[in-house]
Structure formats: structure tokens, C-alpha cells
Amino acid sequence: MQTLEVRNIIKTFKLSKKQQKLEKTKEKLKVAVNDLSFTAYPGEIFGLLGPNGAGKTTCLRAISTLIKPDSGDIIVGGSSVVKDSMDVRGKIGFLTSELKLEDHFTPSYLFTYFGKLHGIDEELIEKRKTVLFSRFGIDDFREVKVGDLSTGMKQKASIAISLVHNPEFVIFDEPTNGLDVLTARSVTDYLVELKHEGKTVILSTHILSVVDKLCDKVGIIINGKMKICDTLENVKKSHPSNDLEEIFFDLIEEDELGGNA
Amino acid sequence: MMKNIATVFRKEFYRVVSDKRLIFTTILLPGLAIYLMYSFLGGAMGNEFEDIQSHEMIVYVENVPEDFSDYLDTLDLNVIYTDYVPSEHDELLDLILIGEVDLLLRFPTTFNSDIDGGILSDVLTYYNPGEKYSEFSYGVYMTELNTYRQSVAYDRYGEAFYVFTTDINNDEHIIIDEDKAIGQGFAMLLPMLIIMFLFSGAMSIGPDSIAGEKERGTIATLLVTPVKRSEIAIGKVLSLSVISLFSASSSFIGIILSLPKLLQGTGEEISMNIYSMGDFVMLFTVLLATVLVIVGIISIISAYAKTIKEASMLILPFYFLSIVMGMSTMFSGEAHSNIFIYLIPLYNSINIIISILTFEVVATQYILTIVSSLGYVVIFIIILNKLFESEKIMFSK
Ligand SMILES: Nc1ncnc2c1ncn2[C@@H]1O[C@H](COP(=O)(O)OP(=O)(O)OP(=O)(O)O)[C@@H](O)[C@H]1O
Ligand SMILES: [Mg+2]
Numbered sequence: 067m068q069t070l071e072v073r074n075i076i077k078t079f080k081l082s083k084k085q086q087k088l089e090k091t092k093e094k095l096k097v098a099v100n101d102l103s104f105t106a107y108p109g110e111i112f113g114l115l116g117p118n119g120a121g122k123t124t125c126l127r128a129i130s131t132l133i134k135p136d137s138g139d140i141i142v143g144g145s146s147v148v149k150d151s152m153d154v155r156g157k158i159g160f161l162t163s164e165l166k167l168e169d170h171f172t173p174s175y176l177f178t179y180f181g182k183l184h185g186i187d188e189e190l191i192e193k194r195k196t197v198l199f200s201r202f203g204i205d206d207f208r209e210v211k212v213g214d215l216s217t218g219m220k221q222k223a224s225i226a227i228s229l230v231h232n233p234e235f236v237i238f239d240e241p242t243n244g245l246d247v248l249t250a251r252s253v254t255d256y257l258v259e260l261k262h263e264g265k266t267v268i269l270s271t272h273i274l275s276v277v278d279k280l281c282d283k284v285g286i287i288i289n290g291k292m293k294i295c296d297t298l299e300n301v302k303k304s305h306p307s308n309d310l311e312e313i314f315f316d317l318i319e320e321d322e323l324g325g326n327a
Numbered sequence: 328m329m330k331n332i333a334t335v336f337r338k339e340f341y342r343v344v345s346d347k348r349l350i351f352t353t354i355l356l357p358g359l360a361i362y363l364m365y366s367f368l369g370g371a372m373g374n375e376f377e378d379i380q381s382h383e384m385i386v387y388v389e390n391v392p393e394d395f396s397d398y399l400d401t402l403d404l405n406v407i408y409t410d411y412v413p414s415e416h417d418e419l420l421d422l423i424l425i426g427e428v429d430l431l432l433r434f435p436t437t438f439n440s441d442i443d444g445g446i447l448s449d450v451l452t453y454y455n456p457g458e459k460y461s462e463f464s465y466g467v468y469m470t471e472l473n474t475y476r477q478s479v480a481y482d483r484y485g486e487a488f489y490v491f492t493t494d495i496n497n498d499e500h501i502i503i504d505e506d507k508a509i510g511q512g513f514a515m516l517l518p519m520l521i522i523m524f525l526f527s528g529a530m531s532i533g534p535d536s537i538a539g540e541k542e543r544g545t546i547a548t549l550l551v552t553p554v555k556r557s558e559i560a561i562g563k564v565l566s567l568s569v570i571s572l573f574s575a576s577s578s579f580i581g582i583i584l585s586l587p588k589l590l591q592g593t594g595e596e597i598s599m600n601i602y603s604m605g606d607f608v609m610l611f612t613v614l615l616a617t618v619l620v621i622v623g624i625i626s627i628i629s630a631y632a633k634t635i636k637e638a639s640m641l642i643l644p645f646y647f648l649s650i651v652m653g654m655s656t657m658f659s660g661e662a663h664s665n666i667f668i669y670l671i672p673l674y675n676s677i678n679i680i681i682s683i684l685t686f687e688v689v690a691t692q693y694i695l696t697i698v699s700s701l702g703y704v705v706i707f708i709i710i711l712n713k714l715f716e717s718e719k720i721m722f723s724k
Contacts, residue, residue, distance in 0.1 A: 130551050131551070132547060132550060132551060132718065132721075132722065133718045133722065134718065152553050152555070153553070155551055155552060155553040156553035158551075160551045164544050164547055165544065165545075165547045165548040165551065166543055166544040166545045166547075166548060167545065167548065168342075168540075168543070168545045169543075170342055170345075170346060171338075171342075179334065179338050180548075180552060182330075182331075182334045183331060183334055183335075183549075183552040183553070183554050184552060184553060185330075185553070227548075
């Protein structure tokens with residue numbers, strides 16, 4: 067039951083005049099995610115790979131219930147994002163660069179605050195705080211206001227807070243962005259640990275090496291469409307070079323040809 | 328349900344009270360500013376009054392009849408008399424124009440014989456209404472001239488002079504309920520100020536708490552927790568309301584403290600202890616309902632706006648509208664009796680506040696005000712909930 071199933075979701079955005087200019091298009095609508103489907107299983111790390119603007123973040127936001135798909139559905143451990151969005155939010159830990167922490171508060175205060183909103187009792191919150199804060203090296207600045215933290219420190223605090231309720235589903239959008247190698251490593255190590263605990267982990271990235279080292283399954287999205295989705299091994303086997311980078315470039319090239327024709 | 332509301336409330340409240348800058352600008356500053364402003368104003372008005380009172384009037388006179396002159400001496404006026412010289416007439420008028428001389432009073436040479444002969448005599452006065460001392464002197468001497476005119480007429484005609492008299496033997500001439508008169512004064516002044524204070528308190532924090540969170544991207548972090556949007560809405564509205572009440576109370580205390588200074592010189596004695604505990608309780612419940620309505624309006628606008636700046640701009644028309652509503656009562660100082668008035672948000676509060684201050688509360692009107700205000704708050708929270716649920720509103724780029 068602890069699978070996460072994305073079923074044929076479509077998400078279209080209306081573009082404002084400003085966005086039309088930015089995207090260099092006259093179209094009023096942008097199909098950000100186009101009939102996307104995949105399933106992630108417990109004990110696995112699923113990697114969403116795609117170039118900038120492919121629709122990775124849009125897909126993850128739909129999973130987190132921040133946005134609703136135009137059609138299709140996502141079933142998170144038996145709960146539908148369309149019908150039981152509250153249940154879904156209780157089961158997932160979601161991280162993206164757009165989810166900011168308030169400058170005025172300290173990581174420690176916010177950890178407790180969000181813990182309470184997840185309905186956890188204070189004793190347990192303190193326990194998890196001790197574990198996660200030492201794990202991500204937050205202890206040194208746990209009582210410093212978020213506004214006074216560096217980008218990397220904020221990212222670490224965000225990660226810890228997104229995991230306050232020990233969620234069964236961990237959905238991280240570019241989790242290692244802005245982190246030094248050391249911290250990036252501690253994050254990826256933790257993701258592997260979560261996987262071994264039997265959690266369902268989904269992460270998005272455009273860094274091929276992260277997928278190569280970390281993921282059990284990979285889905286490559288280009289222009290909102292799932293181009294290929296299989297185990298890392300099978301994806302690699304599908305190409306004579308057996309190299310993820312080659313596959314990635316071939317798919318992009320193929321899409322551009324298709325788009326122009 | 329209640330737990331999440333309490334959690335959101337506590338955090339929002341803590342956000343303000345743990346920030347020295349916010350405490351100062353939203354809670355201390357309003358009261359302090361009003362106290363200083365009104366004290367200064369009162370002080371200035373008092374000084375002005377004293378200044379005029381203590382000024383030595385400079386009055387030029389010609390042919391003042393002896394009996395009038397004697398009468399003036401008994402009055403103990405603070406004045407210097409100088410005799411008028413006809414050849415310097417134009418120079419004297421120039422001195423009045425520049426404020427060096429306050430008044431010129433000329434009786435005709437034939438004044439006494441005219442009076443005796445029954446000829447209408449014309450007394451000439453020259454003054455400058457643009458100069459405060461001159462204006463004041465003119466007032467003083469016109470009053471005394473009137474008294475003199477009557478005494479002269481009485482001397483000549485005796486009782487027959489009076490066509491009729493008024494209130495010579497009427498002790499109950501002035502029928503006034505002191506408390507009610509004071510209440511009337513409050514009713515003309517306070518409703519507008521109360522609405523203004525509540526509004527400006529809410530305006531100083533509402534946009535930051537909702538539009539600001541949108542702008543800074545922190546609201547999304549809250550929206551991915553398993554908390555109902557309505558709980559977030561209620562938590563925020565409640566904490567904003569409490570802070571707005573603090574802010575308004577601060578302004579209110581500022582006014583009360585500056586009242587004595589504001590009224591100094593006018594010799595009036597005014598205090599709020601004409602009201603009973605029951606009046607205050609009623610006033611407080613109305614304020615509570617009103618602040619919820621105001622915060623509701625401000626929250627909806629702030630949720631709709633993309634930035635703090637946009638929210639502040641969009642709130643302004645509502646702020647002005649509420650001030651206009653408050654002002655409309657300043658002239659009448661009277662509450663409406665039409666029952667439907669008590670269904671209009673904010674306007675109902677203004678009217679019921681007047682009723683309370685003038686001791687004329689009608690129970691149905693009071694209940695209607697409270698119930699309809701709470702009804703509006705429920706509607707506002709439903710709208711706010713919808714706005715929080717809308718991804719277009721929450722994540723528009
Ligand atoms: N709220 C929105 N309004 C309009 N267009 C949007 C909105 N959100 C996303 N888009 C568009 O949808 C497309 C997909 O965006 P998305 O953020 O999902 O890409 P991504 O794969 O996460 O890219 P990146 O690697 O740069 O993060 C883009 O063209 C983007 O401009
Ligand atoms: Mg992205």
C-alpha cells in the first residue's frame with residue numbers, strides 16, 4: 067500500500083504577458099506536465115531527471131497537493147491528492163526551494179511549530195529534533211534566526227523540518243542544490259538510510275551523477291512528457307553506450323526534432 | 328481543530344511580541360504619538376488662550392463720556408488708554424493694520440447733548456479682525472458698549488424700555504443632564520477615532536502577515552502541512568485582531584491621558600467615569616466584533632494581493648471609507664433608529680458606539696450589530712479559506 071502512483075496527470079498554466087515574453091512564445095497556455103505516469107515503491111529511490119523547465123517541480127508540487135492536476139490523479143499510500151489532500155499532506159515530507167522558512171524564527175522554534183501542526187506530541191518532537199539536528203549539523207545554529215543563516219544552513223534547516231513527522235514518503239526537489247560537497251553527501255547518505263528504512267523516496271534533479279549514484283529507478287522528463295521510466299539498469303541497457311549522459315542527450319535531440327516536425 | 332488554531336495563533340502572536348521593532352511601531356508608537364500630538368495641541372491652545380488674556384490692550388479713545396469711563400474703570404481691564412489726535416488719524420489706522428494698536432473708540436463731541444436731545448448718536452469703532460489682540464479687544468468693548476447702551480436707555484425710559492424680559496425669575500432656565508452632555512461630546516469624537524485606530528492597527532501588521540508570507544514564499548511551507556486552510560485563516564485573523572486591539576488600546580490610552588491637557592484653558596472637566604461597568608462591557612464587545620470585521624477585510628485583501636505594497640494600496644480605499652462613515656456621525660452625534668442600518672458592517676458599530684456613549688442603547692440594535700458582525704466574520708473566513716485553497720491566488724507569479 068505504501069506506493070506512490072502518479073496516474074496520467076496533466077497540468078496546464080495560463081501564461082501572463084510577462085511570462086510569454088520570458089518563454090518567447092505567443093501561446094497563452096503552457097502544458098507543464100503532459101500525461102505523466104509513474105509509480106514509486108517503498109525501499110526505492112525514484113529519480114526524476116530532466117532539463118530546466120521540464121516539469122519536475124510542477125509534478126512534485128502536484129504530489130504535495132500545493133497545486134491540483136487538471137486531470138489524472140496521484141495516489142499516495144492509498145490517498146488521492148484530489149480527494150484526500152489533507153491525508154496526503156500528513157504522509158509526505160516535501161522539500162523544494164520555494165518553501166521558505168520565516169526569517170524571524172529560529173530553526174528550533176520552527177521545527178517545534180511544524181511538528182505541532184503535524185499533530186506530534188512535544189516529547190517526540192524534541193526527540194526527533196535532537197536526532198535530525200545533530201544529523202544535519204544544525205545544533206550550532208539552532209537558536210539563530212533563519213534570516214541570519216547562510217543559504218546552505220537554511221537548506222539544512224528546511225530538510226530537517228520537512229522530516230519532522232517521520233513521513234513514509236519523502237519528496238525532495240533538488241535537495242543538494244546550494245550545499246557544499248560535505249553536506250550534500252550527508253543528505254544523500256540520509257536518503258539512502260531512509261530507503262533502507264522502507265520509505266518511498268522521490269527526488270528530482272538535473273544532475274546526472276546524483277541519479278547514477280543514488281537512484282534505483284529513473285524517469286526522464288522532457289517538455290512535460292515521460293520519455294523513459296525504468297530501473298536505472300534497464301534504462302542504461304537500452305542504449306549501446308550504457309551511459310546515462312548519452313541517453314539524456316539523445317532523448318533531448320529526439321524531442322527537439324519531434325517538436326520541429 | 329482548536330489545537331491547530333491555537334498553534335497558528337501563538338506563532339503569529341509571538342512573531343509580533345518577540346520583535347522589538349514591531350512592538351514599538353504597532354503597540355507603543357500609536358499611543359505615544361497621539362499623546363504627544365494632543366498634549367502639544369492642547370498646550371498650544373491653552374497657551375494661546377492665556378496669551379490673549381494676559382495681553383495689555385492698547386486702545387485709543389476720543390470723547391469717552393464720563394459715566395462710561397467710570398464704569399470701565401470698575402471692570403479692572405488690562406488696558407492702556409491713549410487720547411486720539413484727529414491729525415494723526417491715518418497713522419493710527421496704519422498702526423491698527425499692523426497690530427500695534429488694538430482698538431480705536433470714538434464718541435462724537437456732541438454725544439451727551441445728543442442723548443439728552445433724543446438724537447441718534449453714532450459711536451465709531453476701528454479694529455482689525457485679522458489680529459487676535461485687536462479682535463479680542465473689539466469683543467470686550469462691544470460687550471461693554473452694549474451694556475452701556477442699555478443702561479442709558481433704561482435711564483431714559485425706565486421699565487418701559489423693556490418690551491419684554493426673559494428668565495428673570497426662572498431658576499430652572501438651563502435644563503441639562505451633565506452626563507448626557509458630556510456623553511454627547513464623546514459620541515461626536517470617539518466613533519471615528521476608534522474605527523481609525525482599529526483600522527490603522529490592523530493595517531500595520533495584516534499585509535505583512537499574509538501578503539508578506541506570500542511574497543517571501545513562507546506560506547507554502549505552511550500549506551504543505553496537514554492543517555485545514557480554515558484553521559490557518561482563523562488562527563491568523565484571531566492573532567491579528569488581538570494585536571490590533573492592543574494597538575488601538577494604546578491609541579486610546581494616549582487620548583485619555585492627553586484629555587486634561589487638550590481641555591486645559593477651556594476650563595472644562597471631562598472624564599470617562601460617567602459610564603458604568605455595563606457600558607464599558609458593551610463597548611468592549613462591540614470593539615471586539617468590529618476589530619474582527621476590520622481584520623477580516625484586511626486579511627482578504629492581503630491574501631488576494633501579490634505583495635505587501637499592493638495589499639497596503641488596496642486597503643486604503645476601505646480605510647478612507649471607514650473614516651468617512653465615522654465622520655458622518657461627527658456632525659449629528661446621534662445614532663440611527665432605522666433597524667437596517669445595524670446590518671451594515673462597520674457603520675453598525677459606529678452607530679451602536681454612539682448609542683452606548685449617549686446612554687441610548689436599544690437592545691435589538693446592539694444584538695443585531697454583534698450578530699451581523701460575527702456573521703460577516705464567518706463569511707470573511709470562508710472567503711479567506713477559499714483564497715488559501717486557490718493555487719492561482721497563492722502561487723501566482
Ligand atoms: N505558476 C506557473 N505559472 C505559469 N507557468 C508555470 C508555473 N509554474 C511552472 N510553470 C512553467 O511550467 C514549466 C515547468 O516548470 P517546472 O518548474 O516544473 O520545471 P522544472 O523541471 O522544475 O525545471 P528546473 O530544473 O528549472 O527547476 C516551465 O515552462 C514553467 O515556466
Ligand atoms: Mg524545478
